[in-house]
Every structure is written in C-alpha cells, then in structure tokens.
Amino acid sequence: MSSNLLPVAGTAQVRQYARDLFRRHPRTLAGVVGLHVFAAVAGLVGPRLLGDLVEAIQQGEGVGVVDRLAALIAGFVVLQAVLVRFAHVASARLGERVQASLREEFIERVLALPLSTVERAGSGDLLTRTTRDVDALSRCVRLAVPETMIALLTMLLVIGALVLAGPLLALPLFVAVPIMVAGTRWYLRRAPAGYLRQNAVYSTVTDGLAESVEGARTVDALRRQRRRIERTDADLHRTWLAEKYTLFLRTVWFPIIEFSYVLPVVATLLAGGVLYLRGTVTLGQLTAAVIYVQMLIDPVDRLLSWLDELQVGGAALARLLGVAADEPAPAGAGAAEPDGTRIEVAGVHFAYVPGREVLHGIDLTLSPGERLAIVGPSGAGKSTLGRLLAGVHQPTAGLITVGGVPLGDLPLDRLRAEVALVTQEHHVFIGTVRDNIAMVRPGAAEKEVRAALAAVHALDWVLALPDGLETTVGAGGHPLPAAQAQQIALARLVLADPHTLVLDEATSLLDPRAARDLERSLAAVLHGRTVVAIAHRLFSAHDADRVAVVEDGRITELGSHDDLVAANGPYAALWRSWHGERVPDAELRTSH
Template sequence: MSTPGADRALLPTASGAESLAALRTMLRGHRRLTATAVTVLVAGTGVGLLTAPLLGHIVDLVVERRGSRALTVPLVLLIVVALVRGAAAAVGSTLVARLGETVLAAVREQFIERALRLPLERVEAAGSGDLVSRVTSDVSVIAKSVRQALPEFTRSALTIVLTLVGLAVLDWRFLMAALLAMPVQVLSVRWYLRRAAPVYAEHRVATGALQHQLLDSVGGVRTVRAFRLNRAHTALLEQRSASARDLALGGIHIVTGFFSRLNLAEYIGLAAMLGAGFLLVDNGSVSIGTATAAALYFHSLFNPVNATLFLIDDAQSAGASFARLVGLSKLPAEQTAPGGLAPADGSVKVSALSYAYAAGVPVLRKVDLEVRGGERVALVGASGAGKTTLAKVIAGVHEPHGGTVSLGGVDAAELGAAGVRRAVTLISQEVHVFAGPLAEDLRLARPEATDEEVRAALSRVGALEWAQALTDGLDTVVGEGGHRLTVAQAQHLALARLVLADPPIAILDEATADAGSAGARVLEEAALRALEGRTGLVVAHRLPQAATADRVVVLDEGRIVETGSHDELVAAGGRYAALWAAWSDSRREPVDGAPAPERCAAMPADAQCTRGFPDGTGGGFVRS
C-alpha cells in the first residue's frame, strides 16, 4: 500500500530507542512522584490479593462446619481489604495520572517550542497537515492514554506480578498450571505487535495527509470554487479519507484476531488450574479452600491480563504518536547568528539567485536585484513567474540553491534565520488571527508595546476607528471562539503588527488580494503608510499598486525581464506595458461578459467576482 503523503518530505519520526531515551529524560525529574505512585499501587494491590485466601479460608471453615461465628472475623477482614484496596487504588491512580499529565505537558511544551524553531522551508516541504496532525491528533492520542490507559495498565501489571507470587505461595504447582497459558499469550502478543505497529504508524501518516488536504481545500475554498475544482478536491479528500479508514479497519481486524487468541489462552490456563486443584486436593496436598483460592487467583487474572494486553493496543498507538512528537528533535534548529551581527540599513542585494522546488525544475534562474534602503519595489509577473518564491527567499523562508542574499550589507547566511526574521517581516494574504484580546494579538509583534503604541500602530494603518468600535474596544476577544474579523480587518491587524515590529525591510506578498476591490484599495493605502520609513517589496496583485511604487520589477519564468519606474516601463512597450494595457482595457470593457470593476466591487463577497488579466496574471476582472 502506498503511503499517503509520500510525495511530501514528511517530518521525521523517532525510533523506539530514541523515544524511550526521551521518556527516561522526562521522568528523571519526577523520581519522587514516580516512586510514591508505584509504592501506593503496590501496597493497594498486595492488600487486594488477600481476598482470595480469605475466601478460601471461609470455604475451609464451612467444610469443617465451624459454625457461623467463625465466619465473622474473615468477613470483617474482607470488608477492610476492600476499603483499603479501593482507597489505595484511588490515590495511586491519581498519582499516576498526575505523573502522566506532567510528562504530557512537558512533551507538548517541548514540541511547540521545537516546532516554532524549525526551519520554515522544512515545515513547508512537509506540509501543514503533518505538523498540525502531530500537535492535535497525536497529542490527543497520548493524552487519552495518559488519562485512561496508564493508570489501568499500571494497576493491571502490578496485579499480574503479585498474583503469580501469591499462586507460588499457595503451591508452586498452581503457579506451573497458570503459566501454561503464557506461551499462547506471548505468541499472541508477538503476532499482534508485528502486525499492529506498522499499521498504526501508517495510520498516523494517513491522518496527517488527510488533515493536510482538508486544510488546503478549506483554506483555499475561494480558489477551489473560482476554478471549479470542487470535484478534484472532493476526489482527493475521498481518496485520503479512504486510505485512513482502511488502515483503521485493518487495525480493528488485527485487534479482533488478537483477543480471539487471548480467549484460547484463558481456556487453557483455567482448565489446567482446575485439573491441578482436583489432583492436589485428591492426594491431600492442599485443602479445598486453598484450591479455591488458587482458582480465584487465576480467575482474577483474566481482567488484568486482558486489560494489560488490550492496553498494548493503546500503547502502540500512543507510542507511534509519541515517536512523531519526539522525531522533531532530530531536525536541526534554525541557525543563530554571531552576537552583535545586524544589517546596517534596509538595503537588499540578490546576486545570481537560483531556487527550485523540484530537482531540474528551476523557479528562479540567476536573479540579480538591488533594492536601496527605503525604496519601495513592486514585483510583477504572470502566475508562476517566481514573484512569491523570490519574496520568500529574501525573507528567509527558503534557502537559495545558488547565489546569495544580503540584507543591509550582511550575508543572510551569516545573519542566520533568527537574524533574517528580525530584519525582514513577510506578510502574505494568509493572515492568522490569534485567539484572545485584540490588543494582545497585536503585541505578539512586540510584547512590551504600550497601549498608546498599539493605538498608534492601528491609527497609522487606518484601523483604529473600527477597532475601538468593537464591543469591548481593543479588549475584544477575537479569533477562534471570539469576534470574527473580516478579511480586510485581519489584514489591517497584520499591517499594524508590521508597524509595531518595525523591521527595516517589509515584504507584502499579495497582502491585499483577498479583500475585494473596495477593501483592496483601503488596504493598499494602509500598506503604503505601514511601509513608510522602511524598505518595501510588494508582490503586486493589482497593477495600480505597482504603479505607485518607486520601481517595478517584472519577472518571467524565473528571470527579471524588465525593471524601471511605471512610466518608463509603459513607454518602453514591453511586457509590463502589455499587462498595463490589458488592465486598462478591462477597466473600460468587461472581459468575457464579466461585470465592470465598479459593479464587481459592489457585489457581495460570495458573488465569485475575482480579479485577473485575461491571461490570468492579475489586475483586471473576470467572471469565475
């Protein structure tokens, strides 16, 4: 079976040894809690094992006709044993759960910290679904095991060990009879583990591929609808859902076969135990009460053994998830620059820059570009020309495969990823609104920003009026579960964050493309104000945005084919002039029966009125 997402460079998964080493490291700081939990559970389980001998003693008293008074003490002891065992089990389970939750919290925190420090290019290569599935479904699987499976597994394992000791104390031959079930159980476990581990690992990958497809389809729903890709995306979702479903059903089939083998082991063991009891009582080696206690001991093993082996199923799934979380530690963290190294100004210099997403298919071909500090440059070109790729390479999202990028006179490789991020802020059309108060959302760019600075940033991009008009003003909870912001408002927040972060270089990658015609004009004005005082690279979706730039750079098939001011390029009559003419014509005449821009701007967002040149390069209006 082909693995879903095999075409993507999935994030690594840790080996069994690496996972165990990581778990030992996490437990090392909680030795006292671990020892206390184990001690309480051992004491409670040991006390609980007195139930079978007490019942056997009662059987002997009845057989010997000692009378009802002789039963008083054993019955009282049974009640005491039950109470002590219950209390110890409750306390022990609580301690084990606390230990598990503490370790789980550490795993989650380490994962997030590591994930946020991963090279962005590596995360993009894996796809968002792989990373998201690890922090959602994988963490949920581990959490379920910690809260439910871990306490039960611990109690069951202790019960099995101490019960076998109890059988040996009654008579070693009872222990031998009980152990006859072990070969079947061992073979069953080996059969199960050999088949289940790969299935669970593949299922985790399939789940990540499914989430990646869901994120792509839902996040790009407008594009999907505009280009009538509904069926294609539905087919992909069905394919990846079917793959995840088939792997889940395969796991269930393996579990069913596993428990049928365990039932056979129970039958063999109980038959051997009853046979041994009959023979030992018959030759006078043990009393009926002792044989009864031995049979009760073995019968009491049914649930713990089945629970322990059943929880291997949960352990396999949790282990696969844990290995995926720990696997991130195998990736190198972002490079850090030597102390004190920083760009001298906001200039950008790109020399012989080359980049390819796939070997042999270059997207950028020896690009040379110089941007002066404070200059605003618009990148223009048809879809696939390399505009966004060039922007991402300059922003440090991708590492160049050839050539160099210098920021403020310092090579980006010497600055390191963190240094590049301090120097360059990239804003795309995919803006995330974090859950929480609006002011705190903005302070993610600069945590120490005062209320006045936050308001000033909003005011600079023209967002203060609508922000203060919200129910609770800047304290209004936005994002998931809170007030839902419009696309234009979300982009306003992104531009305000840019103002607060105050980097020397800012890149806007079609940051106004999703706001609609009227909204785009408002955001373009906001973007101009946000770029004041800093170097700006703008991936222009609308040609009027390029027309206001200091310089326009036209890309075609990964190369810069034209550069100059708007007026110069229009007068030159080249590629840019053709694009501008097409946009100008679209302002006068609808394309293919499409509404004119003014009417398109007035249409509701769900009217599917999208911008684009007749050749798809952007700027005019077409009916999708």
C-alpha cells in the same frame, strides 16, 4: 498516499521521549506506584485469608477464629477500595500533567515549523496530527499508561503471592505462556506499522476535504465536483483498507489471548487436585492458588487489552514528535551575528519541484533603508523571490545573506526580527484587537498599539468598535471585513519593527486610493527600514528607490522608475499599459 507528509519519529526516539516525560515528575510517579502497590497487596491478602478460613472450618476451629478471619477479609477489602480510589486519582493527576507537558511541547514544535515545511506537507497532515493524534495520545496518557502500569504491578504481585502460597501450584501458569507469547509477538511485529499507516491515510482524507472546502468556488466554477468526490472516495477506501488490516490483527490476537486465560485455571485445578490428594498441598493452599490464578486473569487481560491502545498512542506520539524531525536544529548562542542589515542575493536558484526551476540565477543587493519594488507579469516568480528574501524558503542553489550571515543560519525568532513578510493572506486570531496587534510584542504599551493602528489608518474605526481596543474579534467575535483584517496585519508589522519588510500585495484588499495613501503613510512611519514591495499596482514602483522587473524567473531590468521608463523596455511597457495607453502588440509580448 502523499510522499510530502511530515516525517515520523523512530521507535527509539519515542521510547526515550516517553521515559523522559515521566521522569520529569519523579515524586508524583513514585507516589502513584506506591499507592497501586499497596492497593494490590491489600487485595492479595484476602485470598490467603480465605484459604486460612477454609482450613479453619475444615479443622473445626471455633466461631471466634472464623469471625476474626471474616472480619480481616472485610477490612482488607475496604482498605483496598480506599487505596484504589486514591491511586486512580493520583494516576489521573499524573496523566494530566504529562499530557499538558506534551501538548505544550507539540505546540512549540508546530509554531517553530518553517512555512515551507507546512506548505510542502499540506494543512491536512498537520491538522490530523493536531486533532486526531493529540486526542489518541491524550487517551493513551490518561488511561492506557496508568492502566497498563496498574495491571503489570498487580500481575507481578499476584504471581508472587501464588508462589508463596505454594511453589508447585505456580507451575500450571506456564501452560499459557507459549501461546500468549507467540500470539503477542505476532501482533506486535505488525501493529505499529499498521497504526502508523492508518493515521497517515486519515491525514490524506483531511487534506483532500480541506482542499475541497477551501476551493469550493473554484471546484464549482470548473465543474470538478465529480473529480473531488472520486478523490474523497479513493481516500476513504484507503482508510477502510488500513482500518480493516488493524481490525484483522485484533480479531486474530484477542481470541488467542482469551483462550490462553482458561488454560491456567483448568491446569491449576487439575494439578492442585492431584497434589492435594497426595498430601503435598493443603486445601487452604489450593483454594488460595485457584483464587490467585483467577485474579491473574483481570490484570493480564487489562495489560494486553491496553497494549492495543498503547500501539495507537505510540503511533500518535511518533507522528507528533516527527513534526519537526527533518528540520535542521536551530542555530544556538554560538551562531554568527549579522554585521549590519545589508541583504545580498547571489546566484539564487529555486524550485518547488525538483527539475522545474522557478527562479534562475537571481543576483540582487538591498542597501539598508532602500525601498525596492518588484514588478512583472503574473507567474514570473515575484512572490517566490519575496518569500526567499523573507527566509520562508531556502534557495536550492546560491546564497542569501543578511549582514554577511546566511538567512538559513539564523534561528527562527532572530530571522523574524531581521525580516518580516506580510502577504495578502491574513488571519485575525480569537481575542481582542489589542491582543491581535500586540502578539508580536506582548509587552507593548497601549500608546504603541495605538500608534501602530494610526500608521495604517485603522485607529479611527478600531476606536469606533463596541469596546474599542478591547473588542473581541476572530471566529465568533466581532466580524471584520477583509480590508480591516489586512490593516490589523499591517499594524502588527509596524509594531514588530523589523529592519527589512517584504510586502507581497499587502494592500491589495484596499481600494487603490486608500492603498496609495496607506503605503505613503507606511513609508513615512517605516523611514530608514528596508522595504521590498511586490505589487501589480505600479504606483508602488513609482514611489520606490529602485524597481526590479522579474520575467520568467529572472531579473530583466533593475533601476529607478524614471530610468526604466526612459529605457523604453519591459517596465516602460507595463507602466504605459497600467495607465491605459495603447501599447504595440510586439512591445506587450516583449514585456510579458
């Protein structure tokens, strides 16, 4: 099982959150509890009246008394049915409100996660929590919680009614208590960890399947199908073992509980019969007591049956709450404000895996309004440096500041207003073209959206769509080629208007001529903004104010295009190679 899975919240945190969640709806909760109490009380009147009916018949009371008692029993049965109906409706409404609150908060947590956290954990774990865990918790909130509450209230009221019917007749209930308590304690000591493990292995399965689907072409090209199948089989085997364990817990616990149900009924009949023969209790009391004990089986059975579902829901809630548990709390209103837009990188080291550094002692200063191009061979660390500048990752050593304030100290929403990253990876959301662009500024006017599209040379083809800006795109909508989807992403960036932009191969899906025209247009629109362009197409470097050459995780050259070409170093070799000039082997080895 991957050790990089997102964390899980502790038991105390889960309980506190659950209490707080229901406390947000005090009136609704009070109404639900009240309706269930009244429904339970109405149901408890019937057995007592039935006992009175038995005594009335035994004592030879008239038909009028018997009819009156029978009518009362029927009336309370109808009243209970009506109250149960409204109680269940109220419970469902409360459950939906609580579930809606929980889903909204979960989405907020997910969207606030740093990309580094998502990348470290993998999409499978997050996807499993978003789907399977949310569904499990939904069932728990809508069904298990209200059913457990109803069962607990009914059980307490039945016991109270039994005591009122005859205190001595309540004593046989204690016969089942030791067995029931011992079995339940055995189960509860093992179930939470078992269900957490079961949910975690599902994350591993989802992660492996997602990797196989996303990398299907690579798997096919490298003929790794057998290895991927073996990986999936191993993941499924771990899932089977986890589910086998929780099933074992249920197959031990449930029979113990079922056996404990029978004992109180038998004990009440035996003890009640003895007491009746001795004249200690009446036949009516005995009749009512036996019915109450029989009635007690249903709420106890529901309580313990739904207890298993509560364990599943508790495990799901712990995983949902744990999504951002290891992330530092965002800086509040008292966080330092950046003094300007100057970005400084001082002695930065970074490693994705401890002990294997990707960047080694990077020092760099970006002046406001400067355009910096970062070039170098593949795998040199260019994209990693760009992601550090955008605050996606935090340095393992050293410091990156904007306006004198460390990037890591800025709240996420403020960080994105300061620095924005656009990569060759892009996503078109389900919605209109306008929605896809204006999502960075929901209140943006149409003319601003059109201006952003024009800046990336996309306005003409957008207006030519079936419904123009109102055309629905994304999954199931109007299909957009990769190049057009990339232009949508760039239009978002223009509308967001951060003071620093990091473009990591942001125009790679366009043909070279269109990409060059687009970058020049962007440069005009974004004049005065700091731009960091990471590219293999060296015309980006030619147009930049400075060029940083990154090799083996270090900046080996830094200067203007003309100065670096004149220096005849690694950048000059890259430039001549890109233009198709023959470069001596020794020079190419130096540059790579």
